Amino acid sequence: MTMSWLLHCELRWWLRLLIALLATIVLPVSHSRFVGSWMNLGLQGFEVWRNPQIYLIGAQPLCTQIQGLSPGQTKLCQLYQDHMGTVGRGARTGIHECQWQFRHRRWNCSTVDDSTVFGPVLKIPSREAGFAHAIASAGVVHSVSRACRDGRLSTCGCSRARRPKDLNKEWIWGGCGDNIEYGYKFTQGFVDVREREKNFKRGSSEQGRQLMNLHNNEAGRRAVIRKTRVTCKCHGVSGSCSLITCWQQLAPFRETGDFLKEKYDGATEVKINRRGKLQVKFAQFNVPTAEDLVYLEDSPDYCTRSNVSLGTTGRYCNKTSLGMDGCGLLCCGRGYNSQKVTLQERCHCKFHWCCYVECKVCTKVVDMHTCK
Incomplete structure (x- = not known):
């Protein structure tokens, strides 16, 4: 599957996004607002989003009551209130997948009961933080794309992806495919606006972390695209398969998690240069692609309880295993x-x-x- 369809935009969606972004320009950005995380949506209940009559609490929109959203994300929340339940389910999917992938590791992707979701671990620009950003972003793409197909969102429907060039000419390209194009674009706007509305000195460590997060957010979105497949179904009397219809379909999210876990194991250490760009820290390593994960600092050992780790005391282990779960x-x-x-x-x-x-x-x- 090519990336050319990413250049095709839906005019109505981009106009609404532009309005939201322009609205954030006139707002003073308090960096204390960024202590939380939009991933907190994955830990909250979403029954309220199913009832449009309670989108407002008194005179204040519900979006302003959600902890962890940046000013830009709050504006997008107000414009796309029917999307927020889907975003929350996607974040929750990413969190659960993270915990499954790291269930045998010293850092097991444990969450805390506040808006930071993963606690102080994400303060360190390590490969764990990179994976967390990537898997959460991927979860939202997956959730929004499926919601479009199921008719649960007001601004999107079935996929409009172009017919693959290598598809059998006798087969029909149609059906109602997962709208990964829209899922990608919405997630890019909602997740990345948090980073893009920050202004840091060029070449500073803060800008390095900003670029790291943006890179890993994109890697997560591309992982969903990478695992997308074409699915076909036969039609005809008694299974004669006289007619074959094909469409675009998401892979099970576990495949995306496995793919990003491989990228985590091979993540590239980078640094911020004076031009405000990320570059490979050690010249002998390959330059990471847009699908690779990057990090700025080495990880702690996560063995003992500290201000960034819960430690492994009390964790169940496998006495006979020689692996990380041993x-x-x-x-x-x-x-x-x-x-x-x-x-x-x-x-x-x-x-x-x-x-x-x-x-x-x-x-x-x-x-x-x-x-x-």
């Missing part, structure tokens, strides 16, 4: 505690006609190991 690596050499735990589970299930399943409850004792 007690040796996960517990950072501190050792582990073992105890026998009694578990109950369903077993010996039988299906009875018709129609229910009857199971017994089995009890077993297992060894559980936790890091000291």
Whole structure:
């Protein structure tokens, strides 16, 4: 799939986005507003967004009550209130995928109960912060693209992607595909505006972090595009397949998570130069592409509790594993505690006609190991 369709814009959407961005120019930006994160939407409930009658709380729009949004994001929220539930689901999808990908790592993508979502970890421009930005951005693209297809958003519908050149000429390009074009553009506007409305001195460390976040946001969006596929379905009497219809479809988000995890493992360390550009820190490494993840500083070891880490004390580990989930690596050499735990589970299930399943409850004792 080419990237040419990214250049095709929907005039109505861009006009509304331009109005929102112009509105942010006249607002004084308080950098204290940026302590939180828009990813906080993934930790909040979204029942309120399903009822248009409660979009306003008194005289104040609901968008101004959400913690973590920057001024530009608040304006976009007000223009696209029906999108915010979808954005929240996308952020939540990204958070859950992050936690699955890092479930056996010292940093397990744990969240905290405030608007920063991942706590002080994201203050360090490490590869973990890079992954968090990428997977959250990818989650929103995925969620918005699917919502368009399902008819849940007012400003988009089925995909308008062009017919792939290599598609069999006898097959019909149609159906209602996932609108990845719109999902990409909306996510780019909503997520990136947070970084673009900041003004930092050229070549400063703050500008470096700004460019790092923008780069990784884009890498996340492109990961969704990379994993998009063409799906086809046969039509005809008795499965004769006399007619074949094809459309654009998102891959399961796990594939996007796996792809970004590989990019995390091969992330490139960069630095900000005097011209205000990111460049590779060590010349022997390849220049990262737009799909690669970048970071500015090495990660802490995440072994012990500190102002940036929860540590691994109390984490379950695998005594027999030599990998990162093993007690040796996960517990950072501190050792582990073992105890026998009694578990109950369903077993010996039988299906009875018709129609229910009857199971017994089995009890077993297992060894559980936790890091000291």
